Amino acid sequence: MLKLFILVIAGAVFPLLADPYWLRVASSALLLSSLAYSHNLFFHFLGYPTFGGVAFFGIGAYTFSLLFSHNLPIYASLPFAGILSSLFAIPLLPVVLRLKSHYFAIGTLALQITLMEVAENLSITGGTKGYALKVSESSNLIAFYLFLLLTVILLIYCAFLERSILGKTLKAIKEDEEAAQILGINPTPYKMLMLISMTFSLGLLGGTFSIWSAYIDAPTVFSPVLSVKTFFILILSMRAPILGPLLWSILFELIFELMWSSFPQVHGLLLGIAIILLILIFPKGVLWKGS
Amino acid sequence: MEIVFQLLLDALLLAGFYSMLSSGFSLMWGVTGIINLAYGSFVLLGAYLLYTLYLSGVGLLTAFFIVLAVGLLSGAVLEMFFFNKLMNYEPFTLLVLTFGLDILLTNFLNLLFKADIRSLSVKGLEGSLLLGDFIVPYNKLSVFLLSSLVISALQFYLKFSWTGKAIRAISADPIGAQLCGINPKRVYTVSTSLATALAMISGGFYAFLQGFTPFDSESITLRAFFVCVVGGLGSTHGLLAGSFILASSEVFSGFYLGEGWKTAVSLLILVFFLIFRPRGLIGIKYA
Numbered sequence: 001m002l003k004l005f006i007l008v009i010a011g012a013v014f015p016l017l018a019d020p021y022w023l024r025v026a027s028s029a030l031l032l033s034s035l036a037y038s039h040n041l042f043f044h045f046l047g048y049p050t051f052g053g054v055a056f057f058g059i060g061a062y063t064f065s066l067l068f069s070h071n072l073p074i075y076a077s078l079p080f081a082g083i084l085s086s087l088f089a090i091p092l093l094p095v096v097l098r099l100k101s102h103y104f105a106i107g108t109l110a111l112q113i114t115l116m117e118v119a120e121n122l123s124i125t126g127g128t129k130g131y132a133l134k135v136s137e138s139s140n141l142i143a144f145y146l147f148l149l150l151t152v153i154l155l156i157y158c159a160f161l162e163r164s165i166l167g168k169t170l171k172a173i174k175e176d177e178e179a180a181q182i183l184g185i186n187p188t189p190y191k192m193l194m195l196i197s198m199t200f201s202l203g204l205l206g207g208t209f210s211i212w213s214a215y216i217d218a219p220t221v222f223s224p225v226l227s228v229k230t231f232f233i234l235i236l237s238m239r240a241p242i243l244g245p246l247l248w249s250i251l252f253e254l255i256f257e258l259m260w261s262s263f264p265q266v267h268g269l270l271l272g273i274a275i276i277l278l279i280l281i282f283p284k285g286v287l288w289k290g291s
Numbered sequence: 292m293e294i295v296f297q298l299l300l301d302a303l304l305l306a307g308f309y310s311m312l313s314s315g316f317s318l319m320w321g322v323t324g325i326i327n328l329a330y331g332s333f334v335l336l337g338a339y340l341l342y343t344l345y346l347s348g349v350g351l352l353t354a355f356f357i358v359l360a361v362g363l364l365s366g367a368v369l370e371m372f373f374f375n376k377l378m379n380y381e382p383f384t385l386l387v388l389t390f391g392l393d394i395l396l397t398n399f400l401n402l403l404f405k406a407d408i409r410s411l412s413v414k415g416l417e418g419s420l421l422l423g424d425f426i427v428p429y430n431k432l433s434v435f436l437l438s439s440l441v442i443s444a445l446q447f448y449l450k451f452s453w454t455g456k457a458i459r460a461i462s463a464d465p466i467g468a469q470l471c472g473i474n475p476k477r478v479y480t481v482s483t484s485l486a487t488a489l490a491m492i493s494g495g496f497y498a499f500l501q502g503f504t505p506f507d508s509e510s511i512t513l514r515a516f517f518v519c520v521v522g523g524l525g526s527t528h529g530l531l532a533g534s535f536i537l538a539s540s541e542v543f544s545g546f547y548l549g550e551g552w553k554t555a556v557s558l559l560i561l562v563f564f565l566i567f568r569p570r571g572l573i574g575i576k577y578a
Contacts, residue, residue: 049383051383051386094566095565095566098566099565099569100569101382101383102324102382102386103520103565103569105326105383106386106516107562107565107569110513110558110561110565111562113509113513113554113558114558114559117558118555120551121551121552224390224509228387228390228391228394231383231386231387232387232391235384235387265402266398268395268398269395269399269402271391271394271398272391272392272393272394272395272396272398273391273395275388275391275394276373276388276391276392276395279377279387279388279391280376280377283377283380284380
């Protein structure tokens with residue numbers, strides 16, 4: 001509780017002290033960590049690696065941009081971003097129930113890239129030109145606080161699940177679905193709940209991302225690199241699902257930013273090497289128990 | 292009506308190449324259970340290697356042998372030093388590892404060759420063969436024939452050689468095969484090495500057919516994945532069926548809807564199959 005309190009205060013005063021550059025770095029770290037927390041709802045608690053979860057992020061981003069550019073205020077369009085991506089996810093539940101691990105991971109990735117291709121070809125999504133949003137001067141600050149808020153809410157949600165009976169039920173389903181069914185647990189509503197939680201928060205994140213970047217196009221909001229970064233964070237924090245994603249995201253974005261500014265030519269190369277090495281060294285996550 | 296037959300012919304020629312393109316991916320997935328997301332960048336690595344060798348004056352046949360050797364070697368190294376270390380952990384750690392490899396190789400190629408579209412034009416393969424009203428470009432025809440040759444050779448190897456039998460045994464039942472004295476680690480190394488070599492050689496064919504950039508890897512990997520899912524793992528008939536469906540979906544949607552929709556249509560078919568028949572048309576394995 002104290003740790004969380006310190007975190008929130010630190011986050012809240014951060015924009016007062018930092019210049020726009022560092023505000024941008026902090027926002028991207030918070031974006032990454034909240035992406036990781038949302039994916040963790042389905043991955044850590046139910047064991048489904050939603051490799052293409054960024055698909056729902058993109059749906060949220062496009063929904064928000066569409067509504068916002070039709071003169072709906074920010075806080076009215078943002079909830080629709082979450083709702084629409086959840087609505088999109090509900091028919092997918094039968095797929096979730098049928099596919100096994102590999103097929104699920106790559107199947108969702110295929111969905112993400114399908115949506116990218118479709119968004120590039122439709123006229124309603126602006127085609128390859130994308131969407132430019134007319135946001136106000138303070139949008140960077142608004143986006144930062146929204147990212148912070150989402151991160152904190154998702155962190156508390158994960159911490160609550162980790163301790164509650166609901167979370168234990170979820171883990172029972174993850175460990176052995178048949179055994180859980182024999183104990184009288186019907187897995188479907190639980191999977192539904194977590195799927196909706198995940199996609200709703202991903203949609204909100206997509207909307208916030210549009211406020212932040214003020215311009216979206218299909219390759220940015222459906223970017224597979226975003227999925228890889230998220231899963232990289234998830235693997236590193238497998239042993240510490242509560243604080244791990246936040247701390248690793250901050251560390252990762254700092255290093256990434258440092259590489260980007262010092263070696264602009266080869267930063268992609270270094271990112272690839274970093275991912276390979278860290279996963280080879282820590283295939284089960286870093287041995288560090290934090291809660 | 293004429294045009295439909297021409298399109299079918301195009302699809303058939305392309306399907307031959309796609310079966311070659313996805314054979315390595317299918318072999319690796321079927322035997323080791325690894326979905327290699329860096330597959331497309333190995334294809335491009337082969338394409339760029341052949342391109343560089345051909346431009347520096349090496350004969351085409353020699354160049355292909357060099358590509359084959361590099362592929363076999365790098366596949367073996369990849370398996371022994373990277374994939375092997377992660378075999379016993381959760382499957383998606385390997386997925387993220389191969390994606391990291393994909394980012395690495397794509398950026399490496401981009402650094403060396405820049406993002407310009409390169410293409411390889413080989414003397415004697417320009418122009419087309421005219422069969423009545425049908426047009427058959429020489430480069431597509433030769434790639435089709437060479438692909439058929441490689442696929443048949445692979446088929447023979449898997450069917451009759453001792454190593455091929457061991458590969459099929461491990462793929463069918465890993466524990467049973469171990470009880471018969473087959474070392475799974477060796478089989479994994481051999482099949483990864485073979486798969487990478489197939490990827491790099493089909494990269495050479497890819498260079499014959501169309502222009503390429505370092506950023507094509509994702510779409511190539513997805514095509515190989517499409518063939519494996521729609522056709523089904525573990526059988527050559529599945530590979531051919533999947534390739535033909537992919538090629539005809541691309542050719543027909545490219546002609547009737549426009550080039551921009553090509554990928555979207557085949558991805559929609561892929562998602563449809565994943566939902567309703569994830570084991571594919573003729574799939575033996577689903578795991």
